[in-house]
Structures are given as structure tokens and as C-alpha cells.
Amino acid sequence: MYLSDLTKNQQAKVVRVGCERALACRLADMGLRKGAEITVKPDAPLGDPMHLMVLGYDFTLRKKDAKHIVVEVL
Amino acid sequence: MKKFTIALAGNPNSGKTTIFNNLTGAHQHVGNYAGVTVEKKEGICNYCDYELNIVDLPGTYSLAATSLEEIVSRDFLIDTKPDVVVVVLDSANLERNLYLAVQLIEMKLPLILLFNMCDVSKARGIEFDLARLSKLLGAPIVESIGRKHMGMDKLKKTIVKVAEAQSIPEVKIQYGDDLEKEIYNISKLLEQYETNLIKHYPAKWLAMKLLDHDLDLQKKITSQEVLAQLKKSTTIIEENYGDYPEIAIADMRYGFISGACQQTIKQTIEKRHEISDIIDAVVTNRILGIPIFLFLMYLTFQFTFTLSEAPMGWLESFFGWLADFISSLWPANSHSDLKALLVDGVIGGVGGVLVFVPNIMLLFLAISLMEDTGYMSRAAFIMDRLMTKVGLQGKSFIPMLTGFGCSVPAIMATRTLENRKDRLITMLVVPLMSCSAKLPIYMLLIPAFFETSIQPQVMFGIYLLGVFLAIICAWILRFTIFKGEITPFVMELPIYRMPTLRGVLIHMLEKSWEYVKKAGTVILAISIILWFLSTYPKKTEFSKNYDILIEQATNIADKHELENQKKAELVEYTLASRVGKLIEPVIKPIGFDWKIGTALIGAFAAKEVFVAQLGIVYSEGETDEDSQSLRDILKQSYGSLVAVCIMVFCLISAPCMATIAVTIRESGSWKWGAFQLIGLTVMAWIVTFIFYNVGMFFSWGVS
Numbered sequence: 216m217y218l219s220d221l222t223k224n225q226q227a228k229v230v231r232v233g234c235e236r237a238l239a240c241r242l243a244d245m246g247l248r249k250g251a252e253i254t255v256k257p258d259a260p261l262g263d264p265m266h267l268m269v270l271g272y273d274f275t276l277r278k279k280d281a282k283h284i285v286v287e288v289l
Numbered sequence: 290m291k292k293f294t295i296a297l298a299g300n301p302n303s304g305k306t307t308i309f310n311n312l313t314g315a316h317q318h319v320g321n322y323a324g325v326t327v328e329k330k331e332g333i334c335n336y337c338d339y340e341l342n343i344v345d346l347p348g349t350y351s352l353a354a355t356s357l358e359e360i361v362s363r364d365f366l367i368d369t370k371p372d373v374v375v376v377v378l379d380s381a382n383l384e385r386n387l388y389l390a391v392q393l394i395e396m397k398l399p400l401i402l403l404f405n406m407c408d409v410s411k412a413r414g415i416e417f418d419l420a421r422l423s424k425l426l427g428a429p430i431v432e433s434i435g436r437k438h439m440g441m442d443k444l445k446k447t448i449v450k451v452a453e454a455q456s457i458p459e460v461k462i463q464y465g466d467d468l469e470k471e472i473y474n475i476s477k478l479l480e481q482y483e484t485n486l487i488k489h490y491p492a493k494w495l496a497m498k499l500l501d502h503d504l505d506l507q508k509k510i511t512s513q514e515v516l517a518q519l520k521k522s523t524t525i526i527e528e529n530y531g532d533y534p535e536i537a538i539a540d541m542r543y544g545f546i547s548g549a550c551q552q553t554i555k556q557t558i559e560k561r562h563e564i565s566d567i568i569d570a571v572v573t574n575r576i577l578g579i580p581i582f583l584f585l586m587y588l589t590f591q592f593t594f595t596l597s598e599a600p601m602g603w604l605e606s607f608f609g610w611l612a613d614f615i616s617s618l619w620p621a622n623s624h625s626d627l628k629a630l631l632v633d634g635v636i637g638g639v640g641g642v643l644v645f646v647p648n649i650m651l652l653f654l655a656i657s658l659m660e661d662t663g664y665m666s667r668a669a670f671i672m673d674r675l676m677t678k679v680g681l682q683g684k685s686f687i688p689m690l691t692g693f694g695c696s697v698p699a700i701m702a703t704r705t706l707e708n709r710k711d712r713l714i715t716m717l718v719v720p721l722m723s724c725s726a727k728l729p730i731y732m733l734l735i736p737a738f739f740e741t742s743i744q745p746q747v748m749f750g751i752y753l754l755g756v757f758l759a760i761i762c763a764w765i766l767r768f769t770i771f772k773g774e775i776t777p778f779v780m781e782l783p784i785y786r787m788p789t790l791r792g793v794l795i796h797m798l799e800k801s802w803e804y805v806k807k808a809g810t811v812i813l814a815i816s817i818i819l820w821f822l823s824t825y826p827k828k829t830e831f832s833k834n835y836d837i838l839i840e841q842a843t844n845i846a847d848k849h850e851l852e853n854q855k856k857a858e859l860v861e862y863t864l865a866s867r868v869g870k871l872i873e874p875v876i877k878p879i880g881f882d883w884k885i886g887t888a889l890i891g892a893f894a895a896k897e898v899f900v901a902q903l904g905i906v907y908s909e910g911e912t913d914e915d916s917q918s919l920r921d922i923l924k925q926s927y928g929s930l931v932a933v934c935i936m937v938f939c940l941i942s943a944p945c946m947a948t949i950a951v952t953i954r955e956s957g958s959w960k961w962g963a964f965q966l967i968g969l970t971v972m973a974w975i976v977t978f979i980f981y982n983v984g985m986f987f988s989w990g991v992s
């Protein structure tokens with residue numbers, strides 16, 4: 216299951232971050248790394264980007280990039 | 290008096306600016322870090338017998354050197370060795386905020402952890418065991434509520450204590466055996482081969498940062514032995530850990546943080562940012578999101594234009610009064626070049642720009658309100674999908690909106706775009722957002738050539754054309770010069786907050802100040818130059834002897850007519866007109882004559898000058914956008930097609946000098962400034978050419 220497949224209010228645990236290096240590193244800095252728990256909030260009105268919550272704060276990520284993040288639904 | 294240097298570090302939105310303002314009050318100044326365009330804020334805080342020089346570092350999430358801000362912060366901390374580093378943390382969002390703190394612990398600097406936003410964390414039912422947490426993190430913790438000035442005394446006291454004792458965090462972050470071993474291997478080689486570098490950077494830390502994929506530091510390494518070892522170590526870690534070393538390091542840091550937090554933080558009630566969630570549910574709602582966004586944009590402009598009308602009128606009268614007052618210092622009817630320079634050149638030029646200050650201030654007030662409440666990042670979130678379609682991204686939205694006020698702060702606002710390509714594209718197209726300096730041109734021409742009923746539509750059409758062209762240009766740039774993927778859109782959506790009056794005002798004034806500064810410097814200089822160009826050389830021999838004829842004239846109308854003829858001859862003789870005539874062949878195909886050309890030269894310097902300059906060539910003397918007589922003359926001379934062409938040309942063509950100057954500064958190269966100048970001017974010519982010829986073909990507005 217990929218992060219991009221999740222819909223609002225679903226919760227998931229990150230299994231693998233397969234993004235390219237710079238982004239993977241940036242996401243790790245922001246707390247989105249293997250083992251982190253993610254809550255998905257409603258997408259932007261036009262369907263993209265996604266609105267995510269990690270470590271208790273909110274941030275955005277495009278579906279295109281979320282496609283490379285493997286998750287396990289909780 | 291003892292002096293200490295204190296650095297303020299922290300994540301964006303942690304309340305750093307608020308704390309900085311609390312500590313320094315009005316004693317601050319803003320500059321740039323040497324050689325780069327990252328803003329450097331400094332201020333003095335006097336406490337007991339100490340003078341604390343507070344430096345506000347840029348807000349960052351990490352010190353990974355992936356952005357200019359991060360490199361600047363890191364270099365400042367290493368080079369200046371501040372006596373104390375205060376890390377401002379959003380205590381309601383502690384884990385992520387501590388990530389930066391951990392990197393400062395790694396740097397072995399005397400630290401203070403400021404747990405800001407205590408009110409928010411209390412409301413969410415978070416309880417800290419501060420004594421234990423402080424021990425685990427190795428640094429004193431002070432609690433504060435920045436917006437209520439709470440905790441500031443304790444903070445100052447702790448700063449002095451730590452600065453005197455120079456106490457460094459004694460904790461050690463455990464990176465695990467593999468990493469530790471490789472760090473050790475690299476640091477040994479560093480000590481051996483990079484003796485100069487390690488005088489500057491501690492070897493262990495440098496080794497860790499090299500593994501952390503800090504490309505900026507990697508560039509500084511010259512020894513092949515070190516680079517070979519780095520490569521080897523990287524491969525080993527990748528094999529053992531199954532991920533890049535920098536991700537392994539991030540994991541260890543977060544491991545350290547959660548270890549410390551688990552033992553010391555209790556969440557008594559499970560209460561998240563309820564209010565924020567509710568607002569988001571409405572504001573970014575699938576159906577309501579876009580209408581709300583459009584409504585807020587509409588409100589912003591409505592608010593800006595209606596409320597600024599009155600104060601703009603007052604400023605106009607003030608400058609009128611000032612001009613009269615200065616004229617009255619000379620005997621009536623006398624002619625003095627100095628008087629003309631002061632009245633027509635300086636007051637006419639600078640005053641004409643300053644009149645727009647209320648407009649700019651209100652627009653920035655609205656923008657600051659949106660920023661400080663947290664709505665602005667939602668606007669970027671909502672717009673991202675559309676913006677990516679044209680090769681921009683959500684964050685470009687903020688500079689573009691600011692561009693309707695003034696391109697100068699708008700181009701400075703592109704600093705939030707961390708990718709250079711995104712930033713350059715945004716910077717280059719921002720001038721197409723019709724700034725408020727172009728407004729007087731529209732306000733002069735539209736009432737002169739169009740019926741009252743369609744005036745608003747014409748105005749709206751011009752603005753829309755600008756937006757449309759900006760989109761096209763961004764799209765073209767993205768697929769030609771700036772080819773490449775659009776950068777990922779990882780942006781924090783901070784919780785909604787009630788803005789404070791002080792915060793919003795400071796924000797607004799900082800931005801408006803840029804505009805005023807431009808009026809005081811660039812425009813002042815240009816006004817003076819233009820005045821000279823349109824005054825000299827002075828014609829002394831005329832085709833008729835006007836002085837005698839004027840004296841002989843029997844009625845006022847004849848007298849007036851003769852005076853105007855004389856002025857016209859004078860004007861035609863000046864350098865400005867000669868240049869206007871020189872460029873006439875170039876602008877003829879787009880429907881302009883030399884008179885418009887002369888005014889365009891003025892507009893080249895600053896858009897605001899166009900109207901005044903047109904007044905001079907038509908010998909109308911003092912003119913502004915309300916000048917009815919100038920409108921009448923224009924109406925006699927041109928058709929409405931030419932009026933549209935003038936507006937289109939001014940909308941697109943080379944932005945003012947100040948904009949070019951900022952583009953050069955912010956892009957770090959004069960080439961981009963030149964590119965913007967030439968590109969926009971050529972495009973203006975082409976678009977106007979199309980407008981003119983299509984219009985001529987159908988005989989629209991040709992009178």
C-alpha cells in the first residue's frame with residue numbers, strides 16, 4: 216500500500232521511504248521516516264497535494280511524491 | 290559593561306521573531322549575511338550589567354545544508370562562536386522542534402532550550418518533567434509565552450548564567466556502532482590530512498556531517514584519502530543499514546529525542562488542535578475551499594482600494610501644498626532652475642510615488658494578516674495544483690500576490706522558495722503582476738477613452754492580461770531555460786492563530802519600508818536625471834518672438850495659446866524629446882509617436898513617472914492622473930486603440946529600475962536582471978504590436 220492511496224482520516228505506519236535522496240532526507244528531517252505514524256487529512260480542493268499529520272503537526276506532500284512511500288494501514 | 294553574543298535559533302513558526310522583538314524592543318537592525326541574501330536581524334538587549342547582542346538566525350527545520358538559510362546558520366554558529374545559543378521551541382510540537390536542538394547539541398555550543406508556546410501545550414494537556422528533560426538533553430530549559438512577554442526575565446537571567454559559565458551540553462547522541470565506527474575512521478583521516486579544516490571544525494563533528502551528506506562541507510575537503518574513506522564508509526552503512534547514511538543519522542537523532550520524551554512527557558487529555566482542524570475542514574473543503582479563497586482575494590483588493598482612497602487624497606494635497614510652499618520661497622513669476630528642479634523634479638517624482646504608500650500599506654496589512662493567521666500557507670496549498678500546471682508551485686503564490694502591491698518586496702518574498710529554478714522563474718514573472726505604480730497610467734487613460742460603464746471591465750482586463758502572460762511565461766521558462774522537475778512541495782501547515790496587532794504591524798511596516806526606501810533613493814535620483822533630460826538643453830532662439838507676442842496679445846486665450854506653443858518648442862528641443870524622436874522608428878509599428886516615446890523613457894525608470902512626463906511633453910505643466918485637460922488633449926491626438934496599446938505596453942515592458950536592481954541582488958547575477966529587462970521589453974513590443982495591428986485591421990478604436 217502506498218501513501219498516495221490513503222484517503223482522509225486513515226492512519227498508517229511508514230514501511231519504506233523510496234523517494235529520491237534529497238527528498239527522503241528532507242522528509243526524514245521533518246520526521247517522516249520508517250516507523251513514523253501518519254494521519255491523512257482531506258486533500259486540497261483540487262485533489263492534490265495531500266494534507267498529512269506526522270509527530271502531531273501538519274504538512275503537505277504531493278501525490279506524485281507520496282507514491283514512493285510504502286505504508287501499512289493501522 | 291560585559292558584552293555577549295547570543296544567537297536565536299528555531300524552526301519556522303516557533304515564535305522566534307516574537308521572542309526577538311520581546312528581547313530587543315526597538316533596538317534592532319536588519320542587514321544581510323555577508324555575500325548572500327539571507328536576512329540578518331540583530332538587536333541589543335541590556336540586562337543588569339550586560340549588553341546582549343542578539344542575532345536572529347533564519348528559521349530552519351534542520352542544519353542539513355540543503356538551503357542557503359541552513360548553510361548561513363551553520364556557518365554563523367561555527368565562525369562566530371556565539372556565547373549562548375537560545376533554541377526557541379514550539380513546546381506543543383516538541384519532537385520535531387527538538388530535531389534542530391539535537392543538531393546544536395552535536396555542535397557543542399552553550400545552549401538554552403526555550404519552551405515557547407506554553408499556553409498552547411498546556412491547553413492541549415501536555416505535561417513536561419522539566420528537570421529530567423533538562424538533564425537528558427544537557428541544557429537548561431526555560432518556559433515562555435512569547436506573545437504575552439512571559440518568561441523573558443528568566444530567559445535573560447539564564448542567558449547570563451550560561452554565558453558566564455560557558456556550560457556545554459554534556460550528553461552524547463548515540464549513533465549506533467556502525468555509524469560510530471565510520472565516524473571515527475573518517476575523523477582520524479581528517480586529523481591527519483585536513484589539519485587546516487579541523488582547526489575550524491571539530492573533527493568528530495565534521496566526520497559526522499560528511500556522512501550526513503553535507504555537500505557544502507564536502508566541497509571543502511581536498512584530501513583524496515578522506516574522500517575515498519567517506520565513499521567506503523557510505524557504502525558500508527548503506528549495506529548494513531539499508532538506507533542512506535543521512536537517513537540513518539536522522540533516525541538516531543529522532544531515536545534520541547523520543548527516548549528523552551517518552552520518559553518525561555505526559556499527555557493528560559487527548560486533545561489536538563481542534564479549532565485548527567475545524568477551520569481547515571471549512572477553508573480547505575473540497576467544495577468551499579476555492580470559493581472561499583477567491584472571496585478572500587476579492588476582499589483583499591476591495592479593502593485595499595476603497596480604504597486607501599481617502600489617505601491618498603490627503604497625501605496628494607500635502608504634496609501640492611509642499612510644492613506651493615517651496616515655490617513661494619522665490620518671488621512670484623520669477624524663473625529659477627532650482628525651483629523647477631525641486632518642484633517638478635523632486636516633489637513631482639518622489640511625491641508621485643509616496644502618494645501610493647497608503648495603498649501599499651493596506652495591501653501588505655491584508656497579506657500580513659493572512660500570513661500571521663496561517664491562512665497564507667493554506668492558499669499555497671490550495672493553489673499548488675494549478676501552479677504546478679504552469680511550472681510553478683504553491684509557494685510561488687505568495688510573491689505573486691505581493692506583486693500586485695510592489696515588485697520589490699515580492700521578489701524578496703521569493704526567498705521562501707528553496708529551489709533555485711522555482712525561485713528564478715517566480716522572480717522573473719512577478720513584474721507581470723500589475724503593481725500599484727502602474728495604476729496612475731490606467732487611471733489617466735481609461736476615463737479619457739472609455740465610457741463610464743465599461744471602465745471597470747477595461748481595468749480588470751488589463752490586470753487579467755498580466756496574470757495570463759505571467760502564466761504563459763512561467764510555462765515557457767519551465768520548459769526551456771529552467772527545464773526540470775518541479776520541486777516537491779513539503780510545507781508545514783501551521784495551526785491557525787489569532788494574530789497580534791503588534792506582529793501584524795511590524796510585518797506590514799517592514800514590507801512597506803522597502804517601497805518607501807525605493808522612493809527615497811532610486812526614484813529620487815531618477816527624477817532628478819529625468820528633470821535634467823527634459824529641461825536641457827534650453828532653446829534660446831524660437832521660431833517667433835514669443836515674449837513680445839505674448840505681451841501684445843489682447844485676450845487671455847491667445848496669451849495662453851502662445852505660452853503653450855513656446856513651451857512645446859522648448860520641450861521639443863530637450864534631450865528627452867530627441868531621444869523620443871530617435872526611438873520613434875522602433876515604436877511606430879506599435880502605434881506610438883515620439884511624445885509617447887519620451888514619456889516611456891520616464892516610465893522605464895519608474896512607472897509612476899509616465900503620467901508626469903506625458904504632461905511635460907504636452908506642455909501641460911503639472912499633471913497627475915486626474916488631469917482633465919491632459920485627457921482632452923490625449924483624446925484629440927489618439928484613438929482608444931493607442932490608449933489600450935499604451936496600457937498594454939506599460940503593463941508588460943521593463944519593470945522599474947528598483948525591480949531590476951532587486952532581481953540582480955536576489956538572483957546573485959546581473960544576467961538575470963538584464964534578461965528580465967530585455968525579455969519583458971521585447972515581449973511588450975510583440976504583444977503591443979499584435980494588439981495594434983489586430984485593432985487596425987478591424988479598425989477598432991481608430992479615430
Ligand SMILES: Nc1nc2c(ncn2[C@@H]2O[C@H](COP(=O)(O)OP(=O)(O)OP(=O)(O)O)[C@@H](O)[C@H]2O)c(=O)[nH]1
Pocket residue numbers: 299300301302303304305306307308348405406407408409433434435436437661662786787788789792
Ligand atoms: N499562543 C502563542 N502564540 C505565540 C507565542 N509566541 C508567538 N506566538 C505566535 O506565533 C506566531 C508565529 O510567531 P513568529 O514570532 O512570527 O514566529 P517565527 O518563528 O519567527 O516564524 P517565521 O517568521 O515564520 O520564521 C505569531 O502569530 C505569534 O503571535 C506563544 O508563546 N503562544
